[in-house]
Amino acid sequence: MISQAYIGTLLQQVSIVKVIGADIPLARHGANHFGACPFHSQSEKEGFTVSESKRFYHCFRCGAHGTVIGFLMKFRKMSFPEAVHWISEKFALPPPIDERGFRLAKEEEAAAVTASLEAATNFYQRQLPTAKAAIAFLRSKGISGQTAKKFRLGYAPTGWDSLRAVFGSDYGETAAEAGLVIQGRNDRYYDKLRDRIVFPLMQSTEKVHGLVGRAFHEPAKKGVPESLRTSATALTTPASLIFGWAQASRAIAHSGTAIVVHDCLDVLALSQYGFENVIAVPCGDARRIRIKYAEPILKKASKIIFCFAGTQAGFRAAWFTLADILPFVDETREVRFAMLPDGIDVCALLQIERGVTEMQQMIRAAVPLSDHLLQHLCTLHKMGRVEGRAAALKAFMDLWESMPESPYKQLLHQRILTNLVEGIELVRSTSEHDQLLIEVISTARREAIIMSPWVTRSGIDRVNLCWHIRAAVDRGVTIRVYTDVGFNQERRRSASVGDLFSDGSHAQLLQAGAEVHFVRNVHSKWLLRDDSLLSVGSFNWLSASKSGRYSRQEISAVHRGATVPAQAQQLQAELRARIVPYKDL
Structure with missing residues:
Protein backbone atom coordinates (compact mmCIF):
# COMPACT_ATOMS: atom_id res chain seq x y z
CA MET A 1 0.00 0.00 0.00
CA ILE A 2 1.29 3.47 -0.89
CA SER A 3 1.59 5.71 2.16
CA GLN A 4 -0.47 8.89 2.54
CA ALA A 5 2.75 10.80 3.27
CA TYR A 6 4.09 9.85 -0.15
CA ILE A 7 0.82 10.87 -1.84
CA GLY A 8 0.87 14.24 -0.07
CA THR A 9 4.44 14.90 -1.17
CA LEU A 10 3.60 13.84 -4.72
CA LEU A 11 0.64 16.22 -4.99
CA GLN A 12 2.72 19.15 -3.73
CA GLN A 13 5.55 18.62 -6.19
CA VAL A 14 3.49 17.98 -9.33
CA SER A 15 1.96 20.66 -11.55
CA ILE A 16 -1.69 19.73 -11.99
CA VAL A 17 -1.96 22.35 -14.74
CA LYS A 18 0.77 20.67 -16.82
CA VAL A 19 -0.79 17.22 -16.45
CA ILE A 20 -4.35 18.24 -17.28
CA GLY A 21 -3.18 20.80 -19.87
CA ALA A 22 -1.51 18.00 -21.84
CA ASP A 23 -4.96 16.49 -22.48
CA ILE A 24 -7.28 19.51 -22.39
CA PRO A 25 -6.61 23.04 -23.70
CA LEU A 26 -6.53 25.43 -20.74
CA ALA A 27 -6.50 29.21 -20.66
CA ARG A 28 -5.26 31.21 -17.69
CA HIS A 29 -7.48 33.84 -16.09
CA GLY A 30 -6.04 35.28 -12.92
CA ALA A 31 -4.79 32.60 -10.55
CA ASN A 32 -6.71 29.72 -12.16
CA HIS A 33 -6.91 27.98 -15.52
CA PHE A 34 -10.16 27.28 -17.37
CA GLY A 35 -11.27 24.95 -20.13
CA ALA A 36 -13.99 22.61 -21.37
CA CYS A 37 -14.93 19.82 -18.98
CA PRO A 38 -14.12 16.38 -20.43
CA PHE A 39 -16.52 14.52 -18.16
CA HIS A 40 -19.90 15.54 -19.56
CA SER A 41 -21.37 16.40 -22.95
CA GLN A 42 -22.25 19.93 -24.11
CA SER A 43 -19.55 21.32 -21.86
CA GLU A 44 -19.13 25.04 -21.47
CA LYS A 45 -15.77 26.55 -22.22
CA GLU A 46 -15.39 28.20 -18.82
CA GLY A 47 -17.08 25.58 -16.69
CA PHE A 48 -13.97 23.56 -15.86
CA THR A 49 -11.46 25.08 -13.41
CA VAL A 50 -7.93 23.95 -12.52
CA SER A 51 -6.22 25.54 -9.52
CA GLU A 52 -2.45 25.22 -9.29
CA SER A 53 -2.27 26.62 -5.78
CA LYS A 54 -5.08 24.44 -4.37
CA ARG A 55 -3.98 21.36 -6.37
CA PHE A 56 -7.43 20.35 -7.61
CA TYR A 57 -9.81 20.58 -10.57
CA HIS A 58 -13.53 21.29 -10.41
CA CYS A 59 -16.44 21.52 -12.87
CA PHE A 60 -19.20 23.88 -11.81
CA ARG A 61 -21.70 22.17 -14.08
CA CYS A 62 -21.33 18.41 -13.51
CA GLY A 63 -19.55 18.58 -10.16
CA ALA A 64 -16.45 16.61 -11.24
CA HIS A 65 -13.76 17.27 -8.67
CA GLY A 66 -10.43 15.81 -7.60
CA THR A 67 -6.64 15.86 -7.55
CA VAL A 68 -4.23 15.14 -10.39
CA ILE A 69 -4.33 11.46 -9.43
CA GLY A 70 -8.11 11.41 -9.61
CA PHE A 71 -8.00 13.09 -13.00
CA LEU A 72 -5.70 10.45 -14.45
CA MET A 73 -7.87 7.68 -13.03
CA LYS A 74 -11.06 9.18 -14.43
CA PHE A 75 -9.83 10.59 -17.75
CA ARG A 76 -7.09 8.12 -18.74
CA LYS A 77 -8.77 5.14 -17.05
CA MET A 78 -5.72 4.38 -14.90
CA SER A 79 -5.79 2.47 -11.66
CA PHE A 80 -4.63 4.28 -8.52
CA PRO A 81 -1.16 2.62 -8.51
CA GLU A 82 -0.80 3.26 -12.24
CA ALA A 83 -1.57 6.96 -11.82
CA VAL A 84 0.92 7.34 -8.95
CA HIS A 85 3.59 5.44 -10.89
CA TRP A 86 2.97 7.50 -14.04
CA ILE A 87 3.32 10.79 -12.15
CA SER A 88 6.51 9.73 -10.38
CA GLU A 89 8.11 8.77 -13.71
CA LYS A 90 6.84 11.83 -15.57
CA PHE A 91 8.23 14.29 -13.02
CA ALA A 92 11.35 12.25 -12.09
CA LEU A 93 10.24 11.76 -8.49
CA PRO A 94 11.32 8.90 -6.20
CA PRO A 95 9.15 5.82 -6.79
CA PRO A 96 6.53 4.80 -4.23
CA ILE A 97 7.51 2.35 -1.51
CA ASP A 98 5.66 -0.57 -3.12
CA GLU A 99 7.42 -0.05 -6.45
CA ARG A 100 8.62 -3.64 -6.53
CA GLY A 101 5.14 -5.04 -6.12
CA PHE A 102 3.81 -2.66 -8.73
CA ARG A 103 6.45 -3.70 -11.21
CA LEU A 104 5.82 -7.37 -10.60
CA ALA A 105 2.12 -6.80 -11.26
CA LYS A 106 2.94 -4.92 -14.47
CA GLU A 107 5.30 -7.68 -15.59
CA GLU A 108 2.63 -10.29 -15.02
CA GLU A 109 0.13 -8.22 -16.99
CA ALA A 110 2.65 -7.71 -19.83
CA ALA A 111 3.42 -11.44 -19.95
CA ALA A 112 -0.28 -12.27 -20.25
CA VAL A 113 -0.76 -9.73 -23.04
CA THR A 114 2.35 -11.01 -24.86
CA ALA A 115 0.97 -14.54 -24.73
CA SER A 116 -2.34 -13.36 -26.19
CA LEU A 117 -0.61 -11.48 -29.02
CA GLU A 118 1.62 -14.45 -29.76
CA ALA A 119 -1.41 -16.75 -29.97
CA ALA A 120 -3.20 -14.31 -32.29
CA THR A 121 -0.07 -13.97 -34.46
CA ASN A 122 0.21 -17.73 -34.87
CA PHE A 123 -3.48 -17.90 -35.78
CA TYR A 124 -3.15 -15.16 -38.41
CA GLN A 125 -0.03 -16.80 -39.85
CA ARG A 126 -1.95 -20.04 -40.38
CA GLN A 127 -4.67 -18.17 -42.30
CA LEU A 128 -2.36 -16.48 -44.82
CA PRO A 129 -1.65 -19.50 -47.10
CA THR A 130 -5.40 -19.81 -47.87
CA ALA A 131 -5.99 -16.07 -48.38
CA LYS A 132 -5.62 -15.91 -52.17
CA ALA A 133 -6.40 -12.20 -52.52
CA ALA A 134 -3.88 -11.24 -49.84
CA ILE A 135 -1.19 -13.43 -51.39
CA ALA A 136 -1.87 -11.93 -54.84
CA PHE A 137 -1.50 -8.44 -53.38
CA LEU A 138 1.82 -9.29 -51.73
CA ARG A 139 3.11 -10.82 -54.96
CA SER A 140 2.09 -7.71 -56.90
CA LYS A 141 4.33 -5.75 -54.53
CA GLY A 142 7.19 -8.17 -55.14
CA ILE A 143 7.05 -9.73 -51.66
CA SER A 144 8.19 -13.35 -51.56
CA GLY A 145 6.90 -16.12 -49.33
CA GLN A 146 10.29 -16.32 -47.64
CA THR A 147 10.12 -12.65 -46.67
CA ALA A 148 6.56 -13.04 -45.42
CA LYS A 149 7.75 -15.90 -43.21
CA LYS A 150 10.77 -13.92 -41.96
CA PHE A 151 8.54 -11.08 -40.76
CA ARG A 152 5.75 -13.45 -39.60
CA LEU A 153 3.05 -11.96 -41.83
CA GLY A 154 -0.50 -13.21 -41.43
CA TYR A 155 -4.06 -12.64 -42.54
CA ALA A 156 -7.04 -11.60 -40.44
CA PRO A 157 -10.21 -13.30 -41.79
CA THR A 158 -13.36 -11.37 -42.63
CA GLY A 159 -15.38 -12.84 -39.75
CA TRP A 160 -16.44 -10.61 -36.86
CA ASP A 161 -15.14 -12.95 -34.15
CA SER A 162 -12.53 -15.19 -35.81
CA LEU A 163 -10.30 -14.95 -32.73
CA ARG A 164 -12.94 -16.75 -30.68
CA ALA A 165 -11.36 -19.92 -32.07
CA VAL A 166 -8.14 -18.90 -30.29
CA PHE A 167 -9.43 -17.59 -26.94
CA GLY A 168 -12.65 -19.56 -26.48
CA SER A 169 -14.57 -18.39 -23.42
CA ASP A 170 -11.84 -15.78 -22.70
CA TYR A 171 -12.46 -14.12 -26.07
CA GLY A 172 -13.87 -10.89 -24.65
CA GLU A 173 -11.80 -9.94 -21.62
CA THR A 174 -8.46 -11.56 -22.48
CA ALA A 175 -8.41 -10.44 -26.11
CA ALA A 176 -9.54 -6.95 -25.10
CA GLU A 177 -6.59 -6.54 -22.72
CA ALA A 178 -4.29 -7.25 -25.68
CA GLY A 179 -6.12 -4.71 -27.85
CA LEU A 180 -7.25 -7.40 -30.27
CA VAL A 181 -11.00 -6.84 -29.96
CA ILE A 182 -13.35 -3.90 -29.59
CA GLN A 183 -16.37 -3.72 -27.32
CA GLY A 184 -19.39 -2.56 -29.25
CA ARG A 185 -23.05 -2.03 -28.46
CA ASN A 186 -24.73 -4.28 -25.92
CA ASP A 187 -21.25 -5.07 -24.54
CA ARG A 188 -20.56 -7.43 -27.44
CA TYR A 189 -16.99 -7.87 -28.64
CA TYR A 190 -15.72 -8.12 -32.22
CA ASP A 191 -12.28 -8.48 -33.85
CA LYS A 192 -10.43 -5.22 -34.45
CA LEU A 193 -8.56 -6.60 -37.48
CA ARG A 194 -10.72 -8.08 -40.22
CA ASP A 195 -9.84 -8.86 -43.84
CA ARG A 196 -6.38 -7.36 -43.47
CA ILE A 197 -2.77 -8.44 -43.92
CA VAL A 198 -1.26 -8.58 -40.44
CA PHE A 199 2.23 -7.30 -39.58
CA PRO A 200 3.58 -8.18 -36.10
CA LEU A 201 5.43 -5.44 -34.19
CA MET A 202 8.37 -6.99 -32.37
CA GLN A 203 11.22 -5.60 -30.29
CA SER A 204 14.75 -6.98 -30.21
CA THR A 205 13.53 -9.89 -28.06
CA GLU A 206 11.36 -10.92 -31.04
CA LYS A 207 8.35 -11.04 -28.74
CA VAL A 208 5.18 -9.68 -30.33
CA HIS A 209 4.22 -6.35 -28.76
CA GLY A 210 1.48 -5.38 -31.17
CA LEU A 211 -0.11 -6.04 -34.55
CA VAL A 212 -0.77 -3.82 -37.55
CA GLY A 213 -3.54 -4.74 -39.95
CA ARG A 214 -3.23 -3.28 -43.45
CA ALA A 215 -6.10 -3.05 -45.92
CA PHE A 216 -5.08 -4.34 -49.35
CA HIS A 217 -8.11 -4.19 -51.62
CA GLU A 218 -7.77 -1.75 -54.52
CA PRO A 219 -9.34 0.67 -54.97
CA ALA A 220 -9.44 1.39 -51.25
CA LYS A 221 -12.86 1.43 -49.66
CA LYS A 222 -14.06 4.90 -48.74
CA GLY A 223 -13.80 5.66 -45.05
CA VAL A 224 -11.71 2.57 -44.29
CA PRO A 225 -8.29 3.41 -42.78
CA GLU A 226 -5.37 1.83 -44.59
CA SER A 227 -3.77 0.65 -41.33
CA LEU A 228 -5.04 -0.24 -37.87
CA ARG A 229 -2.92 -1.09 -34.85
CA THR A 230 -3.81 -3.09 -31.77
CA SER A 231 -3.54 -1.13 -28.53
CA ALA A 232 -2.15 -2.88 -25.46
CA THR A 233 -1.03 -0.25 -22.94
CA ALA A 234 0.84 -2.84 -20.87
CA LEU A 235 3.34 -3.28 -23.72
CA THR A 236 3.39 0.17 -25.29
CA THR A 237 6.89 1.61 -25.57
CA PRO A 238 8.32 3.71 -28.43
CA ALA A 239 10.27 0.75 -29.83
CA SER A 240 7.23 -1.52 -29.68
CA LEU A 241 5.43 0.75 -32.17
CA ILE A 242 8.09 0.37 -34.88
CA PHE A 243 7.74 -2.32 -37.54
CA GLY A 244 10.89 -4.25 -38.44
CA TRP A 245 12.73 -3.28 -35.26
CA ALA A 246 13.54 -6.87 -34.26
CA GLN A 247 14.94 -7.64 -37.72
CA ALA A 248 16.76 -4.32 -38.29
CA SER A 249 18.07 -3.26 -34.87
CA ARG A 250 21.31 -5.24 -35.19
CA ALA A 251 22.03 -3.87 -38.69
CA ILE A 252 21.20 -0.35 -37.48
CA ALA A 253 23.60 -0.67 -34.55
CA HIS A 254 26.32 -2.11 -36.81
CA SER A 255 26.04 0.49 -39.58
CA GLY A 256 25.05 3.40 -37.36
CA THR A 257 22.36 4.30 -39.92
CA ALA A 258 18.58 3.81 -39.86
CA ILE A 259 16.33 4.26 -42.90
CA VAL A 260 12.81 5.17 -41.78
CA VAL A 261 9.77 4.68 -44.05
CA HIS A 262 6.02 4.87 -43.49
CA ASP A 263 4.72 1.63 -44.97
CA CYS A 264 5.40 -1.88 -43.61
CA LEU A 265 5.47 -3.15 -47.21
CA ASP A 266 8.45 -0.89 -47.93
CA VAL A 267 10.41 -2.59 -45.15
CA LEU A 268 9.66 -6.01 -46.65
CA ALA A 269 10.60 -4.99 -50.19
CA LEU A 270 13.82 -3.25 -49.16
CA SER A 271 14.83 -6.17 -46.93
CA GLN A 272 14.60 -8.53 -49.92
CA TYR A 273 17.17 -6.44 -51.79
CA GLY A 274 19.71 -6.20 -48.98
CA PHE A 275 18.54 -3.06 -47.18
CA GLU A 276 18.62 -4.56 -43.70
CA ASN A 277 18.57 -1.33 -41.66
CA VAL A 278 15.03 -0.23 -42.63
CA ILE A 279 12.13 0.27 -40.22
CA ALA A 280 8.63 1.67 -40.56
CA VAL A 281 6.37 3.75 -38.38
CA PRO A 282 2.87 2.51 -39.27
CA CYS A 283 -0.41 4.02 -38.03
CA GLY A 284 1.20 7.24 -36.87
CA ASP A 285 0.00 10.68 -37.79
CA ALA A 286 -0.04 10.63 -41.59
CA ARG A 287 1.60 14.04 -41.64
CA ARG A 288 4.76 13.12 -39.77
CA ILE A 289 6.90 10.59 -37.97
CA ARG A 290 6.45 11.66 -34.39
CA ILE A 291 9.08 12.44 -31.76
CA LYS A 292 8.26 9.41 -29.62
CA TYR A 293 9.61 7.13 -32.34
CA ALA A 294 12.94 8.98 -32.53
CA GLU A 295 14.27 8.07 -29.09
CA PRO A 296 14.85 4.31 -29.58
CA ILE A 297 16.17 4.89 -33.10
CA LEU A 298 18.73 7.45 -31.95
CA LYS A 299 19.97 5.09 -29.24
CA LYS A 300 21.05 2.70 -32.00
CA ALA A 301 21.86 5.05 -34.89
CA SER A 302 23.87 8.23 -35.24
CA LYS A 303 22.36 8.80 -38.70
CA ILE A 304 18.71 8.68 -39.74
CA ILE A 305 17.48 8.88 -43.33
CA PHE A 306 13.76 9.59 -43.59
CA CYS A 307 12.23 8.43 -46.88
CA PHE A 308 9.00 10.08 -48.08
CA ALA A 309 6.83 10.04 -51.18
CA GLY A 310 7.65 12.84 -53.61
CA THR A 311 4.11 14.22 -53.42
CA GLN A 312 2.77 17.38 -51.81
CA ALA A 313 1.65 15.23 -48.90
CA GLY A 314 5.12 13.69 -48.75
CA PHE A 315 6.83 17.07 -48.61
CA ARG A 316 4.45 18.18 -45.85
CA ALA A 317 5.17 14.98 -43.90
CA ALA A 318 8.91 15.57 -44.28
CA TRP A 319 8.52 19.14 -43.00
CA PHE A 320 6.52 18.12 -39.94
CA THR A 321 8.97 15.31 -39.23
CA LEU A 322 11.87 17.75 -39.47
CA ALA A 323 10.17 19.97 -36.89
CA ASP A 324 9.66 16.99 -34.58
CA ILE A 325 13.21 15.63 -34.86
CA LEU A 326 15.03 18.94 -34.30
CA PRO A 327 14.97 18.71 -30.46
CA PHE A 328 17.10 15.55 -30.77
CA VAL A 329 19.66 16.83 -33.29
CA ASP A 330 23.17 17.97 -32.49
CA GLU A 331 26.64 17.47 -33.97
CA THR A 332 26.65 13.81 -32.90
CA ARG A 333 23.57 12.95 -34.96
CA GLU A 334 22.98 13.29 -38.67
CA VAL A 335 19.52 13.52 -40.20
CA ARG A 336 18.82 13.37 -43.95
CA PHE A 337 15.74 13.31 -46.18
CA ALA A 338 15.20 11.26 -49.34
CA MET A 339 12.16 12.00 -51.49
CA LEU A 340 10.83 9.35 -53.88
CA PRO A 341 9.77 10.34 -57.39
CA ASP A 342 6.14 11.43 -57.45
CA GLY A 343 3.70 8.69 -58.40
CA ILE A 344 5.94 5.72 -57.53
CA ASP A 345 6.30 3.85 -54.26
CA VAL A 346 9.24 1.84 -52.94
CA CYS A 347 7.81 -1.53 -54.02
CA ALA A 348 7.19 -0.33 -57.58
CA LEU A 349 10.62 1.30 -57.80
CA LEU A 350 12.45 -1.86 -56.74
CA GLN A 351 10.66 -3.96 -59.38
CA ILE A 352 11.70 -1.87 -62.39
CA GLU A 353 14.97 -2.24 -64.28
CA ARG A 354 17.83 -0.63 -62.31
CA GLY A 355 15.34 0.11 -59.55
CA VAL A 356 17.60 -1.24 -56.80
CA THR A 357 20.47 0.90 -58.09
CA GLU A 358 18.20 3.95 -58.18
CA MET A 359 17.11 3.32 -54.61
CA GLN A 360 20.72 3.06 -53.51
CA GLN A 361 21.52 6.31 -55.29
CA MET A 362 18.55 8.05 -53.69
CA ILE A 363 19.68 6.95 -50.23
CA ARG A 364 23.25 8.09 -50.91
CA ALA A 365 22.00 11.43 -52.26
CA ALA A 366 19.62 12.07 -49.35
CA VAL A 367 19.55 15.78 -48.52
CA PRO A 368 21.01 16.90 -45.16
CA LEU A 369 18.57 18.38 -42.67
CA SER A 370 20.07 21.85 -43.06
CA ASP A 371 19.59 21.81 -46.86
CA HIS A 372 16.07 20.39 -46.58
CA LEU A 373 15.17 23.07 -44.06
CA LEU A 374 16.58 25.86 -46.20
CA GLN A 375 14.93 24.55 -49.35
CA HIS A 376 11.54 24.35 -47.67
CA LEU A 377 11.82 27.88 -46.27
CA CYS A 378 12.80 29.27 -49.68
CA THR A 379 9.98 27.37 -51.41
CA LEU A 380 7.29 28.25 -48.88
CA HIS A 381 8.03 31.96 -48.70
CA LYS A 382 8.55 34.62 -51.39
CA MET A 383 12.24 35.28 -50.94
CA GLY A 384 12.26 38.16 -53.41
CA ARG A 385 10.42 40.32 -50.88
CA VAL A 386 11.44 41.59 -47.48
CA GLU A 387 8.15 40.32 -46.07
CA GLY A 388 8.80 36.82 -47.40
CA ARG A 389 12.32 36.68 -45.98
CA ALA A 390 11.04 37.96 -42.63
CA ALA A 391 8.36 35.25 -42.53
CA ALA A 392 10.95 32.59 -43.41
CA LEU A 393 13.25 33.87 -40.69
CA LYS A 394 10.47 33.75 -38.09
CA ALA A 395 9.51 30.20 -39.12
CA PHE A 396 13.13 29.14 -38.74
CA MET A 397 13.59 30.80 -35.34
CA ASP A 398 10.47 29.09 -33.99
CA LEU A 399 12.01 25.73 -34.91
CA TRP A 400 15.55 26.63 -33.90
CA GLU A 401 14.57 27.48 -30.32
CA SER A 402 13.45 23.88 -29.75
CA MET A 403 16.96 22.53 -30.38
CA PRO A 404 19.36 21.62 -27.56
CA GLU A 405 22.32 23.92 -27.06
CA SER A 406 25.22 22.64 -29.17
CA PRO A 407 27.79 23.77 -31.75
CA TYR A 408 25.50 22.33 -34.46
CA LYS A 409 22.68 24.58 -33.33
CA GLN A 410 24.88 27.67 -33.59
CA LEU A 411 26.26 26.70 -37.01
CA LEU A 412 22.77 25.93 -38.34
CA HIS A 413 21.64 29.36 -37.12
CA GLN A 414 24.57 31.00 -38.90
CA ARG A 415 24.04 29.11 -42.15
CA ILE A 416 20.29 29.63 -42.43
CA LEU A 417 20.45 33.32 -41.57
CA THR A 418 23.30 33.90 -43.99
CA ASN A 419 21.47 32.15 -46.83
CA LEU A 420 18.15 33.84 -46.13
CA VAL A 421 19.88 37.17 -46.64
CA GLU A 422 22.36 36.22 -49.36
CA GLY A 423 24.47 33.13 -48.91
CA ILE A 424 27.07 31.43 -51.05
CA GLU A 425 28.36 27.86 -50.78
CA LEU A 426 31.24 26.36 -52.73
CA VAL A 427 31.08 22.96 -54.47
CA ARG A 428 34.43 21.49 -55.48
CA SER A 429 34.65 17.78 -56.32
CA THR A 430 32.94 15.93 -59.17
CA SER A 431 30.89 13.89 -56.68
CA GLU A 432 29.71 17.07 -54.95
CA HIS A 433 28.68 18.56 -58.30
CA ASP A 434 26.87 15.35 -59.28
CA GLN A 435 25.06 15.25 -55.95
CA LEU A 436 23.98 18.88 -56.36
CA LEU A 437 22.71 18.16 -59.90
CA ILE A 438 20.61 15.22 -58.65
CA GLU A 439 19.33 17.30 -55.73
CA VAL A 440 18.22 20.11 -58.07
CA ASP A 461 25.30 8.16 -67.78
CA ARG A 462 27.69 8.99 -64.94
CA VAL A 463 24.79 9.78 -62.59
CA ASN A 464 22.00 8.00 -64.50
CA LEU A 465 20.64 11.49 -65.15
CA CYS A 466 17.81 10.53 -67.48
CA TRP A 467 16.10 8.44 -64.80
CA HIS A 468 16.03 11.43 -62.45
CA ILE A 469 14.78 13.67 -65.28
CA ARG A 470 11.96 11.26 -66.11
CA ALA A 471 10.91 11.08 -62.46
CA ALA A 472 10.84 14.88 -62.25
CA VAL A 473 8.90 15.25 -65.51
CA ASP A 474 6.38 12.66 -64.31
CA ARG A 475 5.57 14.82 -61.29
CA GLY A 476 5.05 17.91 -63.49
CA VAL A 477 8.50 19.53 -63.41
CA THR A 478 9.90 21.13 -66.57
CA ILE A 479 13.55 20.25 -67.28
CA ARG A 480 15.37 22.50 -69.77
CA VAL A 481 18.87 21.77 -71.05
CA TYR A 482 20.79 24.51 -72.88
CA THR A 483 24.01 23.75 -74.75
CA ASP A 484 26.30 25.78 -77.03
CA VAL A 485 25.79 25.17 -80.74
CA GLY A 486 29.38 26.01 -81.67
CA PHE A 487 30.94 23.51 -79.28
CA ASN A 488 28.70 20.72 -80.56
CA GLN A 489 29.42 21.55 -84.21
CA GLU A 490 33.13 21.41 -83.45
CA ARG A 491 32.68 18.01 -81.75
CA ARG A 492 30.90 16.71 -84.83
CA ARG A 493 33.78 17.82 -87.03
CA SER A 494 36.75 16.65 -84.95
CA ALA A 495 35.79 14.34 -82.06
CA SER A 496 35.76 10.57 -82.55
CA VAL A 497 32.35 10.18 -80.89
CA GLY A 498 30.85 13.10 -82.78
CA ASP A 499 28.29 15.52 -81.38
CA LEU A 500 25.40 14.92 -78.99
CA PHE A 501 23.32 13.50 -81.85
CA SER A 502 26.00 10.99 -82.81
CA ASP A 503 26.59 9.63 -79.31
CA GLY A 504 22.89 9.38 -78.54
CA SER A 505 22.79 11.87 -75.64
CA HIS A 506 20.30 14.16 -77.42
CA ALA A 507 17.87 11.30 -77.98
CA GLN A 508 18.28 10.15 -74.39
CA LEU A 509 17.42 13.57 -72.99
CA LEU A 510 14.36 13.93 -75.21
CA GLN A 511 13.16 10.43 -74.37
CA ALA A 512 13.43 11.25 -70.67
CA GLY A 513 11.16 14.26 -71.22
CA ALA A 514 13.70 17.11 -71.13
CA GLU A 515 13.67 20.08 -73.46
CA VAL A 516 16.98 20.59 -75.32
CA HIS A 517 17.83 24.04 -76.71
CA PHE A 518 20.91 25.23 -78.62
CA VAL A 519 22.28 28.68 -77.88
CA ARG A 520 24.94 30.77 -79.62
CA ASN A 521 28.20 31.77 -77.88
CA VAL A 522 27.21 30.86 -74.34
CA HIS A 523 30.16 29.30 -72.50
CA SER A 524 28.87 29.81 -68.96
CA LYS A 525 27.95 26.81 -66.83
CA TRP A 526 25.10 27.13 -64.39
CA LEU A 527 22.23 25.33 -62.72
CA LEU A 528 18.86 26.66 -61.56
CA ARG A 529 16.08 25.17 -59.40
CA ASP A 530 12.83 27.15 -59.37
CA ASP A 531 13.60 30.50 -57.72
CA SER A 532 15.42 28.99 -54.75
CA LEU A 533 18.87 27.83 -55.95
CA LEU A 534 21.37 29.08 -58.52
CA SER A 535 24.81 27.52 -59.06
CA VAL A 536 27.42 29.21 -61.30
CA GLY A 537 30.96 28.00 -61.87
CA SER A 538 33.46 26.16 -64.05
CA PHE A 539 31.95 22.65 -63.90
CA ASN A 540 30.44 21.39 -67.17
CA TRP A 541 27.38 19.60 -65.80
CA LEU A 542 26.64 17.17 -68.65
CA SER A 543 30.07 16.20 -69.92
CA ALA A 544 32.57 13.56 -68.83
CA SER A 545 34.56 14.41 -65.71
CA LYS A 546 38.30 14.82 -66.07
CA SER A 547 40.57 12.38 -64.25
CA GLY A 548 44.23 11.43 -64.02
CA ARG A 549 46.58 13.89 -65.66
CA TYR A 550 43.58 15.69 -67.18
CA SER A 551 41.98 16.41 -63.81
CA ARG A 552 41.60 20.05 -62.86
CA GLN A 553 40.13 22.22 -60.17
CA GLU A 554 36.49 23.06 -60.89
CA ILE A 555 34.49 25.13 -58.42
CA SER A 556 30.87 26.25 -58.49
CA ALA A 557 29.24 28.82 -56.22
CA VAL A 558 25.78 27.88 -54.97
CA HIS A 559 23.42 30.72 -54.16
CA ARG A 560 20.26 30.14 -52.14
CA GLY A 561 19.59 33.72 -51.14
CA ALA A 562 16.95 36.35 -51.76
CA THR A 563 18.44 37.62 -55.04
CA VAL A 564 18.08 34.27 -56.83
CA PRO A 565 14.67 35.06 -58.43
CA ALA A 566 15.90 38.29 -60.05
CA GLN A 567 19.19 36.78 -61.24
CA ALA A 568 17.42 33.69 -62.59
CA GLN A 569 14.95 35.78 -64.56
CA GLN A 570 17.77 37.74 -66.18
CA LEU A 571 19.80 34.64 -67.07
CA GLN A 572 16.80 32.91 -68.63
CA ALA A 573 15.98 36.00 -70.71
CA GLU A 574 19.57 36.08 -72.03
CA LEU A 575 19.42 32.40 -72.96
CA ARG A 576 16.10 32.71 -74.78
CA ALA A 577 17.54 35.57 -76.83
CA ARG A 578 20.43 33.37 -77.98
CA ILE A 579 18.48 30.25 -79.03
CA VAL A 580 19.40 29.13 -82.56
CA PRO A 581 18.66 26.06 -84.72
CA TYR A 582 21.30 23.36 -84.97
CA LYS A 583 22.85 23.11 -88.43
CA ASP A 584 25.43 20.70 -89.78
CA LEU A 585 28.78 22.15 -90.83
Missing part, protein backbone atom coordinates in the same frame (compact mmCIF):
# COMPACT_ATOMS: atom_id res chain seq x y z
CA ILE A 441 16.33 17.77 -60.39
CA SER A 442 14.88 15.61 -57.61
CA THR A 443 13.64 18.48 -55.43
CA ALA A 444 12.46 20.95 -58.08
CA ARG A 445 8.82 21.94 -57.74
CA ARG A 446 8.29 23.76 -61.06
CA GLU A 447 11.41 23.76 -63.23
CA ALA A 448 15.12 22.97 -63.37
CA ILE A 449 17.49 24.51 -65.93
CA ILE A 450 20.91 23.13 -66.86
CA MET A 451 23.30 25.29 -68.90
CA SER A 452 26.07 22.95 -70.09
CA PRO A 453 28.14 24.02 -73.16
CA TRP A 454 29.19 20.39 -73.67
CA VAL A 455 26.76 17.44 -73.52
CA THR A 456 28.12 13.91 -73.78
CA ARG A 457 26.72 10.41 -73.29
CA SER A 458 29.28 9.62 -70.59
CA GLY A 459 28.35 12.80 -68.70
CA ILE A 460 24.69 11.80 -68.66
